[in-house]
Amino acid sequence: xxxxxxxxxxxxxxxxxxxxxxxxxxxxxxxxxxxxxxxxxxxxxxxxxxxxxxxxxxxxxxxxxxxxxxxxxxxxxxxxxxxxxxxxxxxxxxxxxxxxxxxxxxxxxxxxxxxxxxxxxxxxxxxxxxxxxxxxxxxxxxxxxxxxxxxxxxxxxxxxxxxxxxxxxxxxxxxxxxxxxxxxxxxxxxxxxxxxxxxxxxxxxxxxxxxxxxxxxxxxxxxxxxxxxxxxxxxxxxxxxxxxxxxxxxxxxxxxxxxxxxxxxxxxxxxxxxxxxxxxxxxxxxxxxxxxxxxxxxxxxxxxxxxxxxxxxxxxxxxxxxxxxxxxxxxxxxxxxxxxxxxxxxxxxxxxxxxxxxxxxxxxxxxxxxxxxxxxxxxxxxxxxxxxxxxxxxxxxxxxxxxxxxxxxxxxxxxxxxxxxxxxxxxxxxxxxxxxxxxxxxxxxxxxxxxxxxxxxxxxxxxxxxx
Numbered sequence: 001x002x003x004x005x006x007x008x009x010x011x012x013x014x015x016x017x018x019x020x021x022x023x024x025x026x027x028x029x030x031x032x033x034x035x036x037x038x039x040x041x042x043x044x045x046x047x048x049x050x051x052x053x054x055x056x057x058x059x060x061x062x063x064x065x066x067x068x069x070x071x072x073x074x075x076x077x078x079x080x081x082x083x084x085x086x087x088x089x090x091x092x093x094x095x096x097x098x099x100x101x102x103x104x105x106x107x108x109x110x111x112x113x114x115x116x117x118x119x120x121x122x123x124x125x126x127x128x129x130x131x132x133x134x135x136x137x138x139x140x141x142x143x144x145x146x147x148x149x150x151x152x153x154x155x156x157x158x159x160x161x162x163x164x165x166x167x168x169x170x171x172x173x174x175x176x177x178x179x180x181x182x183x184x185x186x187x188x189x190x191x192x193x194x195x196x197x198x199x200x201x202x203x204x205x206x207x208x209x210x211x212x213x214x215x216x217x218x219x220x221x222x223x224x225x226x227x228x229x230x231x232x233x234x235x236x237x238x239x240x241x242x243x244x245x246x247x248x249x250x251x252x253x254x255x256x257x258x259x260x261x262x263x264x265x266x267x268x269x270x271x272x273x274x275x276x277x278x279x280x281x282x283x284x285x286x287x288x289x290x291x292x293x294x295x296x297x298x299x300x301x302x303x304x305x306x307x308x309x310x311x312x313x314x315x316x317x318x319x320x321x322x323x324x325x326x327x328x329x330x331x332x333x334x335x336x337x338x339x340x341x342x343x344x345x346x347x348x349x350x351x352x353x354x355x356x357x358x359x360x361x362x363x364x365x366x367x368x369x370x371x372x373x374x375x376x377x378x379x380x381x382x383x384x385x386x387x388x389x390x391x392x393x394x395x396x397x398x399x400x401x402x403x404x405x406x407x408x409x410x411x412x413x414x415x416x417x418x419x420x421x422x423x424x425x426x427x428x429x430x431x432x433x434x435x436x437x438x439x440x441x442x443x444x445x446x447x448x449x450x451x452x453x454x455x456x457x458x459x460x461x462x463x464x465x466x467x
Contacts, residue, residue: 342384
């Protein structure tokens with residue numbers, strides 16, 4: 001097999017990857033907290049996960065991959081404060097937590113389908129593993145890494161040889177300036193909740209050895225990765241935002257339980273920016289995959305956009321960039337079709353050179369921008385050949401953008417109001433009322449649509465794709 005190198009957050013270096021056991025790669029991915037829609041920022045991490053899966057499979061490995069669904073235990077604040085996100089959403093939407101979880105899980109997996117994301121072999125819900133979590137917490141108590149207060153079971157970070165091996169945080173320097181925690185029974189400010197004792201009105205509380213409780217957020221991932229992948233597995237993935245708290249706490253829990261860091265490689269995807277700034281609901285730019293589809297683009301155009309930047313770099317989303325990515329996707333498919341219709345014979349050495357360059361790129365820490373440059377070289381080859389079409393199909397095993405799909409022009413869904421204005425303009429032009437025609441054209445432009453008069457008739461395009 002070819003050599004593969006991944007950047008490892010644990011070692012802060014690009015390390016050669018080899019499975020711990022044979023040709024099976026065991027992976028754990030932090031999945032969504034299903035209390036609201038997943039944004040395209042969230043989906044950037046799962047596109048990275050998809051690429052990782054596809055690259056490993058392209059290299060001939062078999063995968064055993066688990067991803068959690070958090071449907072209890074994730075508090076509004078990572079600092080063990082506030083209410084459970086599921087409970088909060090249930091109150092706001094006047095549904096049960098079970099209904100909230102089912103609804104948003106279904107939407108999340110629908111986005112996977114739209115983006116052609118290769119799903120993990122195991123998708124596991126937190127609420128299905130409460131018993132295993134209790135056992136994990138009990139073992140931490142037995143091993144002396146946890147303690148009970150009147151409000152929770154806490155992990156004692158002072159018992160570790162080192163806390164902060166992913167983020168590099170130095171607790172000795174942090175303790176002096178640490179803020180006063182809500183729970184004054186904590187031994188250390190950085191101790192975190194494993195199990196939370198529920199207030200009377202909590203709607204997701206369960207019986208446990210410590211009374212009516214619900215789990216903390218971090219414990220589910222340690223428990224489920226241990227159950228499905230063993231004490232030490234190959235790769236743990238997630239967004240860069242998970243490094244300083246969630247993933248540090250996962251490592252702490254696993255070391256307290258088994259004495260081992262749970263994963264050999266830790267791989268993290270960088271943030272998505274929107275127009276150069278932060279994504280936020282208050283700014284009205286927390287876009288969803290469905291927003292992309294509603295604007296007349298393919299979800300796969302966003303996947304193509306993600307390939308323009310390395311997963312460890314921030315990616316700036318603009319609607320203009322998405323338009324460009326849709327055009328690139330169309331050209332990719334058109335290029336494939338031209339090769340598929342060609343009859344030129346290509347020397348095997350040329351095919352081999354393309355393939356070696358592609359493999360070298362994807363095996364160099366999933367360097368998709370370089371891999372895409374190889375693909376464009378294949379597309380631009382003036383000798384149109386079915387051999388090159390087959391090579392592009394082979395490369396699409398990694399891209400997952402349905403390169404065989406016939407390119408169709410982006411359809412514009414028009415509101416009834418816009419359709420009515422277009423009909424009025426057609427009538428004005430038939431009557432040679434050019435002033436009215438121009439007036440309606442300007443009105444359409446103000447509403448975000450450009451009208452073009454061509455020899456084949458009138459065409460209309462969206463001027464602005466803002467939500």
